[in-house]
Amino acid sequence: MDTVGTLPLWGAMFGGGLGLLPAALMGWAVRDANSSGTLAAIGLVTVLMGCGLGLMAGRAFRHRLKAAAAARAGRLEDIYEDAVQRARALLSNAERVAQLGSSERQLETGQSAWSDGFFAILGLDPEQCQPSSTRFLDCVHPADRAAIEAVMAKAVQEGRRVEEYFRIIRPDGEIRILHGRAEVGRDEQGKAVRLDSIIQDVTERKRLEDELDGLIRELWRSNEELEQFAYVASHDLRQPLRVVGSYVSLMEEELQGSLNDDTQEYMTFVRDGVRRMDRLITDLLTYSRVGRTSTDQLVSMAKAAESAVTDLQFEIEDAGATIHATGDPPMVMGDQSEMERLFQNLIGNAIKYRRPNQPPEVMIHYEDQGDAWRISVSDNGIGIPPEHAERVFGIFQRLHARNEFEGTGVGLAIAKKIVERHGGVIKVEPRETNDGTTLTFSWPKMRAPVDAS
Amino acid sequence: MGNKAMYDVLLIEDDPGDAGLVRIAMRRSHYSCRLHHVADGGEAMAFLRRHGSHEQAPRPDLILLDLNLPGRSGHEVLEEIRGDSLFRAIPVVILSTSGADRDIKKAYSLGASSYVAKPMDVEAFTAAIHSIEDFWFGTAQLPA
Numbered sequence: 001m002d003t004v005g006t007l008p009l010w011g012a013m014f015g016g017g018l019g020l021l022p023a024a025l026m027g028w029a030v031r032d033a034n035s036s037g038t039l040a041a042i043g044l045v046t047v048l049m050g051c052g053l054g055l056m057a058g059r060a061f062r063h064r065l066k067a068a069a070a071a072r073a074g075r076l077e078d079i080y081e082d083a084v085q086r087a088r089a090l091l092s093n094a095e096r097v098a099q100l101g102s103s104e105r106q107l108e109t110g111q112s113a114w115s116d117g118f119f120a121i122l123g124l125d126p127e128q129c130q131p132s133s134t135r136f137l138d139c140v141h142p143a144d145r146a147a148i149e150a151v152m153a154k155a156v157q158e159g160r161r162v163e164e165y166f167r168i169i170r171p172d173g174e175i176r177i178l179h180g181r182a183e184v185g186r187d188e189q190g191k192a193v194r195l196d197s198i199i200q201d202v203t204e205r206k207r208l209e210d211e212l213d214g215l216i217r218e219l220w221r222s223n224e225e226l227e228q229f230a231y232v233a234s235h236d237l238r239q240p241l242r243v244v245g246s247y248v249s250l251m252e253e254e255l256q257g258s259l260n261d262d263t264q265e266y267m268t269f270v271r272d273g274v275r276r277m278d279r280l281i282t283d284l285l286t287y288s289r290v291g292r293t294s295t296d297q298l299v300s301m302a303k304a305a306e307s308a309v310t311d312l313q314f315e316i317e318d319a320g321a322t323i324h325a326t327g328d329p330p331m332v333m334g335d336q337s338e339m340e341r342l343f344q345n346l347i348g349n350a351i352k353y354r355r356p357n358q359p360p361e362v363m364i365h366y367e368d369q370g371d372a373w374r375i376s377v378s379d380n381g382i383g384i385p386p387e388h389a390e391r392v393f394g395i396f397q398r399l400h401a402r403n404e405f406e407g408t409g410v411g412l413a414i415a416k417k418i419v420e421r422h423g424g425v426i427k428v429e430p431r432e433t434n435d436g437t438t439l440t441f442s443w444p445k446m447r448a449p450v451d452a453s
Numbered sequence: 454m455g456n457k458a459m460y461d462v463l464l465i466e467d468d469p470g471d472a473g474l475v476r477i478a479m480r481r482s483h484y485s486c487r488l489h490h491v492a493d494g495g496e497a498m499a500f501l502r503r504h505g506s507h508e509q510a511p512r513p514d515l516i517l518l519d520l521n522l523p524g525r526s527g528h529e530v531l532e533e534i535r536g537d538s539l540f541r542a543i544p545v546v547i548l549s550t551s552g553a554d555r556d557i558k559k560a561y562s563l564g565a566s567s568y569v570a571k572p573m574d575v576e577a578f579t580a581a582i583h584s585i586e587d588f589w590f591g592t593a594q595l596p597a
Contacts, residue, residue, distance in 0.1 A: 231553060235521050238573075239550045243470030246575040250477070278573055293554065 092116045099201040104185065104194050105133055107156065112136075121178065121201050123170030141167035141175065148180070152195065155182040159192055165202070177203045230288035237281050245274035276408075280396075283410035286341075287395060290417040294335035301375070301443075302329035304336065305364060308343035312351065320359040321351045327366035330373045332443050338418045343377075345411040346439055350379035352405060353437070371445055376429070378438040389428040419443070460486045460590055463513035465497045465530060466548070467522050474575065475517065475548075478582035484590045489513065494525035498533060501540050513543060515589050518565075520549040520556060528559055535564040542596045546585055 095101055095117025105112040112131040119126045122139045129135065133152070140148050144166040155162040161183040168176050179202045185194035248270045252259070259267065302325075309316065309323055316323065332339075347362055354360040360379055367374040384392055384399070391397050393416040398409040412426075419426040419441045426441040462479070466472045472490050479486045489510070491497045497516075500507045516534065520527030527547065534540045544566040549556060552570045560568050569585065572578045589595065 231551075234553065235550050239468060239471070239521065242550065242571060242573055242578075243468065243474075245573060246474050246578060247470065249575040275573075 088116075096120070100198055101200075102196070102198045103131065103136070104196050107184075107193055107195060118199065121176070121199055122168060123172060123174070139168045139170070141169055143167070152182055152197075155184060156192065156195055159184045165206075176201055177206045226288065227292060230285055233281060234285050238278060241274055241277055241281070245271065245278070248274070280408050280410075283408045283414075284395075287410055287414050287417060290338060290414060291421045294338055294421075296333050296335055296422075298331055299334050299336045299339055300329065300331050301339065301366065301373075304339035305329065305343045305347075307340045308347055311340070311344055312348055315348065315351050319351050319354060321354075321362060322359065323347065323362045323364070325364040325366070328368070329366045330368070330443075330445075332373060332422075332445070334422050334443070335418075338421075342415050342418045342441075345415045346377040349411060349439075350377060350381060350437065352407070353379075353381040353400075355380070355382055369442070372424070372442045373445065374440055374442050376438055376440040378436060380436040383431060383435070383437050384428050386430060389430075392428065393426070415439075415441075457514070457590075458485060460484060460514045460586075461511045462486050462488050462515050462517060463497065463500060464488055464490045464517045465492075465494065465522065465527070466490065466517070466519040467492045468519070471519070471548075471571065474578050475582055478579040479586070481579060482583050482586050484586045486586070487511075493522050494527075494530035494533070497530055501534070501537075514595055515585075516543055516545045517548050517585075518545050520547060520551060520560070528556075528563060531560065531563045531565060544589055544593075544595070546589070 092115070095115055099117075099121065101115055101118030101121045103112055103114045103118050110133070112133060112135075114126070114131040116126065118131075119129065122136070124135075124139075137145055137149060148164060148166050151162045151164045154160075161181065163179065163181040165177065165179050168178055170176065178199045180197060180199045182195055182197040184192040185196045187193045248267060252267050252271075255263075305325065315321070343364075347364075350362040351360045358380065360381060363376075363378045365376045365378070367376075388399055392399065393412050394409075395413040396409040397413070398407060400407075416426050423444040424442040426439065429438040429440055431438075464472060464475055466475065476488055476490075479488055489500065491500050496507075497518075499505050500510045501513075503510050518527050518531060522530065525533075527549065531545055531547070534543070534545060541564075545564070547560045547565045547568045548571055549560075549568070550571050551557075557568050567585075569581055572581055
């Protein structure tokens with residue numbers, strides 16, 4: 001500034017110097033003339049003119065320089081202002097989107113500063129409200145105030161992060177649920193100097209969580225009701241059934257010899273009906289129990305299949321069935337007895353629904369499909385018409401008359417429930433030839449078991 | 454047969470049909486049994502304590518207890534019997550339609566002597582009653 005300030009002086013001196021030059025030249029040119037007085041006057045005038053011109057030029061130049069410097073400084077200031085404003089806007093937007101607000105309180109002075117988001121969440125006007133911890137606590141729901149005060153004090157005293165859910169009452173009377181977190185901020189020496197806090201409006205989230213909790217409770221309740229129903233069914237439906245069956249047998253025994261063909265047939269129908277009803281009830285019970293009593297652990301599919309084959313030994317020998325397995329049977333997470341039942345139902349069906357005069361051939365194939373195992377059970381039996389491929393998994397769904405094939409129509413429904421409980425999918429594979437049935441089910445490799453207890 | 458000439462069996466069963474089946478099975482057995490039938494827990498305790506009309510009731514050698522009873526459940530009745538020092542020593546065999554794990558576990562943990570699920574058909578039912586008699590009156594030693 002100093003250099004610029006003296007510019008007119010330098011200009012005048014320079015201009016004066018320049019004025020001297022024509023004066024000297026003129027003096028030299030007319031030195032013989034006896035007009036030294038005039039010469040001196042002319043010289044003085046040119047010097048003065050030079051000074052004047054120099055002074056003016058200096059002034060103008062100084063003004064220009066000053067203007068340029070001012071412009072430069074102004075731009076910097078603007079850029080700085082811009083950046084600050086953009087950062088504020090960014091923070092403010094982020095807080096608005098996240099429904100967050102932040103505050104800091106100087107522990108020494110007790111002075112607080114709140115972000116725009118903080119004001120907004122509390123429903124306060126930044127122009128008309130002086131941030132302070134008292135002002136904040138005034139906003140907190142009276143029922144939660146003591147707890148919040150205590151937790152903030154704890155954050156300061158123990159110097160650790162605290163968090164808490166609490167309610168506020170906005171000036172318009174609206175109650176909102178907030179999640180607050182606070183942590184002590186420290187200076188370079190590690191001394192606690194600030195309490196930094198953020199608050200987040202979680203009213204919506206809490207509402208959704210409550211809704212979800214309600215739904216889960218409802219699900220539990222209806223599940224329990226269903227279990228109770230199944231349990232009652234096992235007792236209360238079977239009890240009279242057993243009495244009917246037993247006394248029909250006793251009557252038959254007593255009437256031995258005095259029954260004619262018709263009455264003997266009636267007796268048979270009654271006994272058969274009782275037996276079927278009993279099977280329906282037990283199968284229904286089995287179906288309803290899938291997942292209730294299961295304990296998932298690492299089990300061998302090979303062992304489960306073997307055990308199923310052992311249980312089906314009578315049927316296998318009776319039908320002259322052969323059972324093969326290909327591929328590597330995996331170790332999977334699952335319930336041992338459920339997996340045995342699954343194989344038992346699938347292999348059992350493969351044997352049961354055989355063609356007349358053709359011994360059943362059952363093929364179990366294990367395949368590694370990366371994130372899941374795929375197990376198929378194929379047979380050379382009567383097959384499932386494609387239009388029934390979905391239906392067979394429905395409970396009590398039967399495709400055949402009772403005199404063709406015995407059964408309650410629960411076997412595949414149970415199989416489906418077991419597979420799905422373990423996160424897999426079971427389906428009837430479309431038939432490529434007219435030969436037999438192929439059922440496949442998948443079994444995911446990595447899966448947190450669904451807790452059904 | 455057996456150590457005693459006559460065994461007293463208390464049957465706690467609300468279904469007359471089932472009670473009849475037990476009676477028939479016992480009639481066909483080679484042990485001499487007197488079957489005393491009561492239909493609920495209250496009457497069972499009255500029988501054991503010789504209250505009211507049960508003044509002359511004998512102390513049973515064996516109790517057959519159904520779980521599905523009106524009012525107090527079989528489990529509760531079992532608990533009451535086992536909680537009374539006078540009757541704690543009497544073998545109690547649960548006879549139930551339920552084959553549910555939790556019923557079985559609960560019965561044993563409350564001190565049931567054994568648990569028998571009522572078989573569906575009459576032959577098996579009779580055989581079950583006979584094997585209960587064979588064990589408790591033939592094989593096992595009962596408290597005097």
